[in-house]
Amino acid sequence: MRRTVLITGASGGIGKELADRFAKGGHNIVLVARSKSKIVELAQEYQKKHGIQATVIAKDVAAPGVPEEIFTELKEKGITVDYLVNNAGFGLFGTFMETDMEQEVNMIDVNIKALTVMTKLFLPDMIKRGQGGVMNVASLVGFFPGPMMSVYYATKAYVLSFTEALANEVSGTGVTVTALCPGLTSTGFVDRSGMGASKMLKGAIMEAGQVAEEGYRGFLRGKTLIMPGVRNRFIAFMPRLLPRMMMTRLVRRLQDRTEH
Numbered sequence: 001m002r003r004t005v006l007i008t009g010a011s012g013g014i015g016k017e018l019a020d021r022f023a024k025g026g027h028n029i030v031l032v033a034r035s036k037s038k039i040v041e042l043a044q045e046y047q048k049k050h051g052i053q054a055t056v057i058a059k060d061v062a063a064p065g066v067p068e069e070i071f072t073e074l075k076e077k078g079i080t081v082d083y084l085v086n087n088a089g090f091g092l093f094g095t096f097m098e099t100d101m102e103q104e105v106n107m108i109d110v111n112i113k114a115l116t117v118m119t120k121l122f123l124p125d126m127i128k129r130g131q132g133g134v135m136n137v138a139s140l141v142g143f144f145p146g147p148m149m150s151v152y153y154a155t156k157a158y159v160l161s162f163t164e165a166l167a168n169e170v171s172g173t174g175v176t177v178t179a180l181c182p183g184l185t186s187t188g189f190v191d192r193s194g195m196g197a198s199k200m201l202k203g204a205i206m207e208a209g210q211v212a213e214e215g216y217r218g219f220l221r222g223k224t225l226i227m228p229g230v231r232n233r234f235i236a237f238m239p240r241l242l243p244r245m246m247m248t249r250l251v252r253r254l255q256d257r258t259e260h
């Protein structure tokens with residue numbers, strides 16, 4: 001029997017690349033994002049190419065009550081979600097004193113609140129069935145503090161900590177919980193976050209397809225932590241080698257604005 005995966009933020013970037021792989025692997029898909037035309041087009045493509053069932057839910061996951069609406073809509077349609085991929089998220093570049101409060105709070109609502117509520121809603125039925133999985137898209141930046149994007153880094157530290165703790169709690173139930181921790185990846189994220197001025201962009205950037213491939217394979221193997229790219233795995237190890245303060249200063253240097 002085909003398994004069904006729900007992916008938030010499936011209209012582009014890493015989420016779309018993950019959806020491509022799940023569809024190719026014969027999974028039915030529930031695509032969630034705000035850009036309706038993009039996910040409708042993807043759903044039609046997957047149905048035609050792979051013969052799977054694709055459902056479109058064009059909603060803002062951070063809007064009040066939306067995760068509950070998604071959960072109820074799928075129950076009413078008789079769609080069982082075997083895998084949940086909490087991928088929707090965005091960043092915001094600038095010092096905390098400069099960034100816009102409304103956008104920062106919205107970021108917390110998307111990156112943390114929606115991800116937590118979606119997990120709270122969909123996980124219990126997976127546990128009851130004794131099978132399934134949740135993949136939360138955290139980030140390499142969840143491993144250290146991030147001056148110039150302080151709230152974004154902190155949201156990803158939450159996702160990483162929450163996911164690893166949850167993986168421990170569900171161990172032995174037949175359900176797995178995974179944190180996917182990409183480093184800088186070529187997607188719409190850079191423009192959306194206003195990171196264009198950051199020195200970080202001069203460093204290595206991975207392709208979204210490569211990140212999704214490692215994420216897809218690792219998730220189906222039930223891995224708790226997936227860090228695409230050898231270089232990123234080394235960077236994630238650095239906080240264990242450097243004093244915390246030094247790590248923060250190093251991130252500031254790498255993340256700062258390029259001089260004009």
Ligand SMILES: NC(=O)c1ccc[n+]([C@@H]2O[C@H](COP(=O)([O-])OP(=O)(O)OC[C@H]3O[C@@H](n4cnc5c(N)ncnc54)[C@H](OP(=O)(O)O)[C@@H]3O)[C@@H](O)[C@H]2O)c1
Pocket residue numbers: 008009010011012013014015032033034035036059060061062087088089090091110137138139140181182183184185186187188189190192
């Ligand atoms: N790119 C990187 O360097 C990088 C590195 C590490 C981790 N990540 C994480 O990877 C995840 C995916 O980001 P990406 O790089 O693929 O960026 P992206 O290309 O900007 O894609 C973000 C996706 O999230 C969706 N989304 C954003 N806000 C939403 C909302 N309120 N409700 C529903 N969907 C929403 C967007 O769709 P709509 O606009 O259509 O709603 C889009 O499909 C994020 O959690 C991000 O933090 C990215």
